[in-house]
Amino acid sequence: xxxxxxxxxxxxxxxxxxxxxxxxxxxxxxxxxxxxxxxxxxxxxxxxxxxxxxxxxxxxxxxxxxxxxxxxxxxxxxxxxxxxxxxxxxxxxxxxxxxxxxxxxxxxxxxxxxxxxxxxxxxxxxxxxxxxxxxxxxxxxxxxxxxxxxxxxxxxxxxxxxxxxxxxxxxxxxxxxxxxxxxxxxxxxxxxxxxxxxxxxxxxxxxxxxxxxxxxxxxxxxxxxxxxxxxxxxxxxxxxxxxxxxxxxxxxxxxxxxxxxxxxxxxxxxxxxxxxxxxxxxxxxxxxxxxxxxx
Numbered sequence: 001x002x003x004x005x006x007x008x009x010x011x012x013x014x015x016x017x018x019x020x021x022x023x024x025x026x027x028x029x030x031x032x033x034x035x036x037x038x039x040x041x042x043x044x045x046x047x048x049x050x051x052x053x054x055x056x057x058x059x060x061x062x063x064x065x066x067x068x069x070x071x072x073x074x075x076x077x078x079x080x081x082x083x084x085x086x087x088x089x090x091x092x093x094x095x096x097x098x099x100x101x102x103x104x105x106x107x108x109x110x111x112x113x114x115x116x117x118x119x120x121x122x123x124x125x126x127x128x129x130x131x132x133x134x135x136x137x138x139x140x141x142x143x144x145x146x147x148x149x150x151x152x153x154x155x156x157x158x159x160x161x162x163x164x165x166x167x168x169x170x171x172x173x174x175x176x177x178x179x180x181x182x183x184x185x186x187x188x189x190x191x192x193x194x195x196x197x198x199x200x201x202x203x204x205x206x207x208x209x210x211x212x213x214x215x216x217x218x219x220x221x222x223x224x225x226x227x228x229x230x231x232x233x234x235x236x237x238x239x240x241x242x243x244x245x246x247x248x249x250x251x252x253x254x255x256x257x258x259x260x261x262x263x264x265x266x267x268x269x270x271x272x273x274x275x276x277x278x279x280x281x282x283x284x285x286x287x288x289x290x291x292x293x294x295x
Contacts, residue, residue: 003032003105004070005190008056008095009077010035011042013150014110017183018075018190019046027191036067058091064098074099075108075190078129082122083247092129100136107133108141108190113201113266115144119258121251139197141189146203147255147264149176149285154252156217156293159225165214166228168235172259173207175267178280185274200270204279207267210259213282220286221294232257 005028009015019035022028030050035043040053047053056067058079068074076095081088092109099107112120115127133140159165182202189200208216214225230238232253239249258264271279286293 003028003072004034005032006034006036006068006071006074006099006104007077007190008036008058008075009079010046011037011039012077014179014183014186015077017180018077018187019051021184021187022190023049023051025187025191034071056095058094059087061094061098064094065101068098068102068104071099071102071104073106073108073190074102074104075186076110076129078110078126082251088122088125089128092125093132096129096132096136100138104138106139106141107136108143108186109133110186111142111144113144113146113203113264118263119254119261121254134197139195141192141194141197142199143182143186143189144199144201145182146177146201146266147174148179148182149204149280149282150179152176152213152217152286153289153293157295159214160217160221160223160294163224164226164228165210166230166235166238167210168230168232168253168256169210169259170229171209171211172256172262173209173265174259175203175205175207175265176213176282176285177202177204177271178285181271181275181279185271188274200274201266201268202271203266203268204282205267205269205272206282207265208282216283216286217293220283220290223294 007015007018010019034052035046036054036056037043038057040055043053054067057063079088079091111126111130115123130142185202210227214227218225236249236253
């Protein structure tokens, strides 16, 4: 493949996985890969391998033409700007516009499952970005990334220590997926010579309830874990009491609301379709990380 590939957010956890997978594929020379980050110094190890490293600051649209120059296929990894309403969408739209001006032949983007029907507080950022990409007229690939298994580290270590997991997810199900599987799937999509616009929903193979996840965590760690079902309001109060910044609380609660309402219960085969292998199971992930969960 001779097309130049641009990966934004390349120094982040997901970005590095995608970069590694693209380079390991052997389908593109390192010199045809552009890795962009707000802090290019974090990508020095890739520059040493021949990857073109550039600074890309989505808060400075005027700087983006140079960052996107010569990119045929642009992967926009969604930013983590969640604290200021409207900022994240503005960042993404600036990136989309820069890709169009650079003459990109394909725009790829990391979204979330069914952004048009989600209780997650920042779903609108993803929906707005998807709409901007579709309106651009450029062929696209949208990866609607499910809930990462790694996100369980936000709740499970404390829950396992206390023996109780306070949850407002009810009997809702969620098919967690390992970040490395998502990154591998995205890399395949980025490398694919495909002219059609596509949307993939990247999830694990099996959707579990919170009770099932707790039972699996107990088996992996040898520690008992009871799920305590609470309301959204009770969960919010508990998070505030635990010291979580008040501005963040509604977002964290919205994850459980979204699960309870069945809006993220889908379990697709898109990861397996793209990568040609089965995704990591929840049980295997918990077993791999048993020590870290109980440290």
